[in-house]
Amino acid sequence: MNETLARYIPEHAVTPVFELIVANQVHLKIVNERVTRHGDYRKGIGGKHEITVNASLNKYRFLITLIHEISHLVAFEKFGRNIKPHGNEWKYTFQRMMVPFIRPEIFPGQLLPLLARHFRNPSASSDTDATLSLALKQFDAENDKNYVFELPYGSVFRIHNGKIFKKIALRTKRYECLEIKTGKIYLFNPNAEVELIPG
Structure with missing residues (x-):
């Protein structure tokens, strides 16, 4: 498992992440890219904790995503299954689990202040944090x-x-874009990746 993890996350994160996986009895699956999500957690048949993470993520985003998903598991175990998936209990858990990894041996210096924020x-x-997302990209x-x-x-x-779509205007932090086929307006995050169609 350590050898597999070493292919996907920073070297100095491998041992502590492996310990988290063992301690929480996580069954980790690294899967082909899904566009709509980086990873997910579910409690499978027989109570097995299953976490999937996209193989295509860079090692820093992979680490953040994996800790994000383990935090769901830990928050549900600690606070009960009725909490909101991304509510205060999860935020508290994610903060506590991520802080030990926000170190210069694990993340490049330019990411550290963005991660801390x-x-x-x-x-x-x-x-949804456009500054951090662009820095990770x-x-x-x-x-x-x-x-x-x-x-x-x-x-x-x-x-x-x-x-x-056609890019129309900026609305506060997101961009209004017109879907050509339907004429409907959609809002896009500034860091959404798209393919430009030459004019």
């Missing part, structure tokens, strides 16, 4: 995608499911 009040997804493998915030207004782009 994010974990004062962690959100359901690190993707610089460690992703090269791809031909653009971020919505980079595109000029009026640009036309495609998302993962093939739907085509």
